[in-house]
Amino acid sequence: MKTRILSLLLLSAVTLGFTACSDDDPDTGKSVITLGNTEKNDFDKWIESNYNKPYNIDFKYRYEDIEGDFDYYLVPARYEDAITMAHLIKHLCVETYNEVAGVDFTRQYFPKMFYTVGEWEYKNNGTFILGTAEGGLKIYLTGLNYLPTYMQSAATLNYYYIKTIHHEFTHILNQTRTIPSDFQTITPTGYVSDMWNETPNWLPRGFITDYSQHSYIEDFAEVMSVYITNDSATWDKWMTQAGATGSGLIQQKLDIVREYMLSNFGIDLDELRDVIQRRQNEVMTGVVDLQDLSVY
Numbered sequence: 001m002k003t004r005i006l007s008l009l010l011l012s013a014v015t016l017g018f019t020a021c022s023d024d025d026p027d028t029g030k031s032v033i034t035l036g037n038t039e040k041n042d043f044d045k046w047i048e049s050n051y052n053k054p055y056n057i058d059f060k061y062r063y064e065d066i067e068g069d070f071d072y073y074l075v076p077a078r079y080e081d082a083i084t085m086a087h088l089i090k091h092l093c094v095e096t097y098n099e100v101a102g103v104d105f106t107r108q109y110f111p112k113m114f115y116t117v118g119e120w121e122y123k124n125n126g127t128f129i130l131g132t133a134e135g136g137l138k139i140y141l142t143g144l145n146y147l148p149t150y151m152q153s154a155a156t157l158n159y160y161y162i163k164t165i166h167h168e169f170t171h172i173l174n175q176t177r178t179i180p181s182d183f184q185t186i187t188p189t190g191y192v193s194d195m196w197n198e199t200p201n202w203l204p205r206g207f208i209t210d211y212s213q214h215s216y217i218e219d220f221a222e223v224m225s226v227y228i229t230n231d232s233a234t235w236d237k238w239m240t241q242a243g244a245t246g247s248g249l250i251q252q253k254l255d256i257v258r259e260y261m262l263s264n265f266g267i268d269l270d271e272l273r274d275v276i277q278r279r280q281n282e283v284m285t286g287v288v289d290l291q292d293l294s295v296y
Helices: 002-022 042-055 079-101 101-109 144-151 155-174 181-185 193-198 217-229 232-265 270-285
Strands: 058-060 113-116 133-135 138-141
Touching: 002 217, 042 058, 042 079, 042 101, 042 155, 079 101, 079 113, 079 144, 079 155, 079 270, 101 155, 138 155, 144 155, 155 217, 155 232, 155 270, 181 232, 217 232, 217 270
Parallel strands: 058 113, 113 138
Antiparallel strands: 133 138
């Protein structure tokens, strides 16, 4: 049966080949590829002015199945939620690094594409994917249609979205400058891969979040992103909960992350956190208009 199907396919290919050869040559200078003619709206023009031109970054909010993951059921991001997220990324991530490390750093290291969808990517183990970093060039963000719910507090906004962006950006930086080998030796037997969501008491065991227990790569990105998106009072509360042993292990990891950012990129981690906290307060107090599409 396989042979017969293969033969029929080959015959079809040959037939198509002869058909193509019998057609007249296409008109000179006329492309056979037809591009979409979507007219630019105000948001497209804002993206061009705030992402494309200054940073060569593409912010994709229209649904494109090729940019997503075919293993999950996905829906497009709502237009107004995509606008909000574009402003949040600009103010809390892109411009934060401009302020701390300079615009040349942002242009060199920030991913060249953000792609957003409206739904989370649910996994069989009861967890869901918040975002991914792909090849150092793209950050993929899910769950945008829940943004109005989680905009109610800085803690939930960070947990579901902003920390995710900084986490994924850390992965991108790690592809440029590798994680120091001594980071892996601090809690070498504590990593549990996909069992992370079933392994409790992570703080006393030296992990800042449950997901940190997945692998040393995720642990490094969690230490970095959690530290800079939370204030000192919140961090100190977690260190108290971790106890002497757990907080000591987490502190060792933080020291390596701090030295990594300073020696490789000239970024002071505490300055970065201070800037993020200030900018975050500007968002939560309404100083930043998250729906403004003015182009200057």
